[in-house]
Amino acid sequence: MTPVEEHVIPRGGARLAATVVRSAERGPAVLIRTPYGRHNHLAEAHGWAKRGFTCVVVDVRGRYGSTGDFEPYANERADGATVLKWLHDNDFSDGRVFAVGASYAAYCAVVTALEGDLAGVIAAVPALGLGETAREPGGAARLACRLGWWAEHGGAPTARATPLPYSLEALPIREAFTTPAWQTLWDAPPLSDLWTELSTVDTPLLAVGGLRDPFLRHTLRLADTWRGPTTLVIGDWAHDLDTRSTLAGKRIGSLYTSWATAPPSRHSAIAVSSRFVLKAVRRAPPTPVMSTKREFQAEPTRPFPSRDVGVDLRCDAEREDRALAVVEVEAGVLAGLVDVEIEAVADAPDADWVFRLAVEMPDGSWPQLGNAVVRHKHTPGEPTTVRAEIGPVGAEVPPNSRLRLEIAGHHWPRHARNPHTGVDAVDATELLPSRREVLNCSLALPWSDGEPVEVIKEVGR
Incomplete structure (x- = not known):
């Protein structure tokens, strides 16, 4: 013993x-x-x-x-x-x-x-x-x-x-x-x-x-x-x-x-x-993403929900409190950080921007690949550039797929609700809605060129 x-x-x-x-x-x-x-x-x-x-x-x-x-x-x-x-x-x-x-x-x-x-x-x-x-x-x-x-x-x-x-x-x-x-x-x-x-x-x-x-x-x-x-x-x-x-x-x-x-x-x-x-990753140049819904209202009394990576995001398909952009991609393996950049307008001095990335699978599901949350200062009503890194992600993308990028104002309860008043979320006692508009959006995707290996053996070499 x-x-x-x-x-x-x-x-x-x-x-x-x-x-x-x-x-x-x-x-x-x-x-x-x-x-x-x-x-x-x-x-x-x-x-x-x-x-x-x-x-x-x-x-x-x-x-x-x-x-x-x-x-x-x-x-x-x-x-x-x-x-x-x-x-x-x-x-x-x-x-x-x-x-x-x-x-x-x-x-x-x-x-x-x-x-x-x-x-x-x-x-x-x-x-x-x-x-x-x-x-x-x-x-x-x-x-x-x-x-x-x-x-x-x-x-x-x-x-x-x-x-x-x-x-x-x-x-x-x-x-x-x-x-x-x-x-x-x-x-x-x-x-x-x-x-x-x-x-x-x-x-x-x-x-x-x-x-x-x-x-x-x-x-x-x-x-x-x-x-x-x-x-x-x-x-x-x-x-x-x-x-x-x-x-x-x-x-x-x-x-x-x-x-x-x-x-x-x-x-x-x-x-x-x-x-x-x-082990090897090539980052594709930024790709403009087609927006299918550009305007939404972020309502902290009914905040946009957080979901775990891998969850089928069809569960939130009926929600209107988010913008949506899609991009068609070829088959391959994504492994690394996804760069996202938007030009957007908010009517609040301080806003959270949430990005959820999913892939549309042949079986009809939309598993989440990754997400990101960025707190951003705004001049209300004026366009500004917001950048974030989603992930890192690790997923095999099947042929003839589309990636879905949701852009929202909350990610609750994983993250506190932004009050849209300029007050830190942990000190807020008043919550206000915020109107948002996404003017432009682009993604830079990390495609892998590596070959599959057995991880434990590879690490122990």
Whole structure:
């Protein structure tokens, strides 16, 4: 039976609880620091140990077995340095340590790379800071996932069995909770100082993002910013990392161990759709798109709905609160970011522009390929140019297809409703309708020239 040990690590007035699952032979170690309960990672730890990696799982400060106050993102860097030194001092590895984590734990892994020598970092569906999780890169405020996370975890030493009550429709959003750091979340800058430092890190990185993960764009930014050898894998999965339908029936751990066995010495970028691993992309020049409906009214009391990637958008076919543009395309595989540019008019000083891209399939369905949300300042009534990047997308487009681009004013409840008053969506108490008109529209599509390969083998090469 694999040995399991319990330890306590003193750090800055707190006591950090650690569980160690040793491998049969001396080799590298994996460090996982989590706010979700270290014993919930025991199966993962045993999986690492069976593959020759001693696994150390630590509850972050103020959560589960660790004492102190849980202040999201406040202490993870300094605590990570202490834990890493403790791991080396206690001879748990042959000197090689991989920092590994998903979601919040991915942030813990990333900042540990700033504090000590690591053999590699694995950051999956990373949630990389307060401002980074609160708002989209385009400025729109996230709603459902932030209310849900803070209701379950904010200001608590463990996950709440009964989350704090909240309403997706209540205004203002800023007053939804009185839990510590909730106000700080909305006041945080969109990008922290962390990003400047990440450009100096030489450690090998495996960045794993999901086409249906809300934080996908920051996974791309992480891979672009990181200086060391970087492997980027984007697959058709959500934040829960259920990859069995896309990685030849294997779980995400197979990808991790394949990479950790031989982390690369060079950069490599791999984009994964539901069927393909695609490495070469040619971006087509912008294509004007035919508008079949140009004018609409964005009504925040009946906001345009958000849908997951892959959902058949025929469910919203009868809605009038969006513009629609279509473009005929040849067969091929789209893999990457879709650039969209519109010239448009709004009667509000501040407006959200939502873009949903779908493909019309031979069976009549319209599965969503990707979406984007951009918050834009306007001079009411005057035309302005709005640009966005949809996706990245990963999809096979059949012959004789059309792409459908919907342009709307809300993406609710995934994102907060823009009030059209110039007030930040998280502070709004008044909601007004907004008239919109799309004058021109163009798309630049990322067509892949790559050949399908087996992703796990490719990453482990």
